[in-house]
Amino acid sequence: MDFLYSYIVLAxxxxxxxxxxxxxxxxxxxxxxxxxxxxxxxxxxxxxxMMAPDPLSFIPSLAIAAVGCVALNILVxxxxxxxxxxxxxxxxxxxxxxxTAVFTNWTAGTGGANGxxxxxxxxxxxxxxxxxxxxxxxxxxxxxxxxxxxxLIMRAPFGRLLRAIREDETAxxxxxxxxxxAKVSAAALAGAFAGTAGGLYATFLSFxxxxxxxxxxxxxxxxxxxxxxARTLAGSIIGPFLLLALPQLLTLVEIPTTIAAAARQLxxxxxxxxxxxxxxxxxxxxxx
Amino acid sequence: xxxxxxxxxLDHSFGGLHALRACSFTIEQGRITCLVGPNGAGKTTIFxxxxxxxxxxxxxxxxxGRTLNGLRPQMxxxxxxxxxxxxxxxxxxxSALDNVMVGxxxxxxxxxxxxxxxxxxxxxxxxxxxxxxIATLEHVGLADRAxxxxxxxxxxxxxxxxxARVLATGAELLLLDEPASGLSASALDAxxxxxxxxxxxxxxxxxxxxxxxxxxxxxxxxLFLHQGHLMAxxxxxxxxxxxxxxxxxFGGAL
Numbered sequence: 001m002d003f004l005y006s007y008i009v010l011a012x013x014x015x016x017x018x019x020x021x022x023x024x025x026x027x028x029x030x031x032x033x034x035x036x037x038x039x040x041x042x043x044x045x046x047x048x049x050m051m052a053p054d055p056l057s058f059i060p061s062l063a064i065a066a067v068g069c070v071a072l073n074i075l076v077x078x079x080x081x082x083x084x085x086x087x088x089x090x091x092x093x094x095x096x097x098x099x100t101a102v103f104t105n106w107t108a109g110t111g112g113a114n115g116x117x118x119x120x121x122x123x124x125x126x127x128x129x130x131x132x133x134x135x136x137x138x139x140x141x142x143x144x145x146x147x148x149x150x151x152l153i154m155r156a157p158f159g160r161l162l163r164a165i166r167e168d169e170t171a172x173x174x175x176x177x178x179x180x181x182a183k184v185s186a187a188a189l190a191g192a193f194a195g196t197a198g199g200l201y202a203t204f205l206s207f208x209x210x211x212x213x214x215x216x217x218x219x220x221x222x223x224x225x226x227x228x229x230a231r232t233l234a235g236s237i238i239g240p241f242l243l244l245a246l247p248q249l250l251t252l253v254e255i256p257t258t259i260a261a262a263a264r265q266l267x268x269x270x271x272x273x274x275x276x277x278x279x280x281x282x283x284x285x286x287x288x
Numbered sequence: 289x290x291x292x293x294x295x296x297x298l299d300h301s302f303g304g305l306h307a308l309r310a311c312s313f314t315i316e317q318g319r320i321t322c323l324v325g326p327n328g329a330g331k332t333t334i335f336x337x338x339x340x341x342x343x344x345x346x347x348x349x350x351x352x353g354r355t356l357n358g359l360r361p362q363m364x365x366x367x368x369x370x371x372x373x374x375x376x377x378x379x380x381x382x383s384a385l386d387n388v389m390v391g392x393x394x395x396x397x398x399x400x401x402x403x404x405x406x407x408x409x410x411x412x413x414x415x416x417x418x419x420x421x422i423a424t425l426e427h428v429g430l431a432d433r434a435x436x437x438x439x440x441x442x443x444x445x446x447x448x449x450x451x452a453r454v455l456a457t458g459a460e461l462l463l464l465d466e467p468a469s470g471l472s473a474s475a476l477d478a479x480x481x482x483x484x485x486x487x488x489x490x491x492x493x494x495x496x497x498x499x500x501x502x503x504x505x506x507x508x509x510x511l512f513l514h515q516g517h518l519m520a521x522x523x524x525x526x527x528x529x530x531x532x533x534x535x536x537x538f539g540g541a542l
């Protein structure tokens with residue numbers, strides 16, 4: 001049972017990340033490959049404040065992480081507001097590599113490659129959350145709120161504006177709208193989602209290391225959005241649940257554990273390519 | 289008296305190409321002014337400068353006494369000037385209605401916090417704006433296509449939709465880049481009737497147009513542009529009957 005719950009918790013954390021990525025990449029067309037870096041910063045911030053000599057409790061730590069990631073994601077996506085499409089992918093790629101380098105080498109702050117163990121479990125207004133089942137409820141709450149926010153944005157003028165920006169920024173400016181401001185807002189929102197996901201992730205696993213927040217993780221996020229379906233709420237939910245089930249399915253096949261991680265990465269990559277070629281709208285979405 | 293729109297001494301080069309040379313003219317309020325001239329005369333460049341998409345090397349644009357130089361495109365729309373594009377630039381994955389609604393100024397829920405924390409207010413404001421947008425679509429004769437995706441509209445309908453989108457901004461001076469090109473005879477009549485109707489409602493129009501029949505029928509004034517310079521200004525009859533201009537326009541310059 002615990003196994004099922006931890007699958008749900010992880011999938012739900014990735015749903016939050018999927019919403020974040022979908023908002024930025026799918027809807028606004030800001031093709032970021034550095035969402036995992038923002039996710040990581042959220043995780044490290046929460047870990048830092050909850051493990052400080054004078055520790056903060058979970059909610060304030062999470063709030064700081066969310067705010068920090070809002071600021072960070074604005075900074076990170078700022079190049080996208082200046083350079084278009086292809087150039088931004090390269091910039092974003094660089095930012096992801098830079099973040100991984102910091103996570104790995106800043107031993108005093110992140111524990112370096114060895115990771116950061118002993119992150120305390122969260123509490124909700126004094127109520128400790130210790131069992132995986134309780135954790136699943138917490139994450140479900142976060143995901144419901146996240147989905148609600150995503151849904152409200154999609155049906156509001158802000159959502160329409162972002163979709164229009166993805167199609168033609170020049171035409172949006174000619175229609176009297178501030179493209180820059182809308183993109184900054186989208187980046188901020190995506191940062192808040194990713195930061196929250198990071199905090200949930202760190203406290204759930206109680207151990208974090210740079211491998212969860214590297215380029216592979218960013219690609220995994222993109223794959224989830226592409227497979228699930230870009231620009232739809234359903235797509236952001238289906239993708240993570242499906243792709244996180246994959247490693248579990250792989251354990252049923254008789255392959256040596258030494259190549260399991262590589263096999264997983266291989267399958268993710270193949271899925272990404274296949275979907276882009278044959279079903280770019282994903283299982284439940286629109287063409288990216 | 290200050291002119292409604294005054295363009296003075298515009299100069300602009302793209303590398304070695306001198307697109308505008310000391311180009312000056314004025315436009316009067318409430319009139320339809322057609323901008324004509326051979327390909328490469330600088331007509332679209334003028335549009336890009338007036339609407340803030342291009343900063344001229346020299347010169348100024350003054351609208352109702354306010355200098356527009358250096359303003360960003362969206363600020364110029366707020367100042368009251370909106371444009372269409374020769375290649376339409378519609379949002380093809382959105383419905384006709386959504387294309388118009390993107391243009392509506394100052395909507396509640398265009399900021400994420402408002403959209404998330406005041407959803408009911410956003411929804412109510414949206415339904416009012418939707419009525420406005422439908423009225424605008426009706427105005428250009430596209431009400432029955434409101435919920436169709438742009439890519440399913442005919443070319444003529446898409447052209448009308450670009451006009452609906454600039455109307456939604458509430459701008460009073462409309463810059464239309466070739467609204468009649470590539471249209472069938474019946475679609476052409478619909479567009480010309482629409483332009484006259486807009487004029488009668490108090491809009492001022494600056495129109496780039498190649499079709500001399502259209503120019504003759506709708507223009508109050510014609511600006512003749514050649515090699516980035518204003519060569520002549522006058523009534524359509526005068527401009528079209530000028531043999532020297534006809535020579536330039538129909539290939540004499542070759």
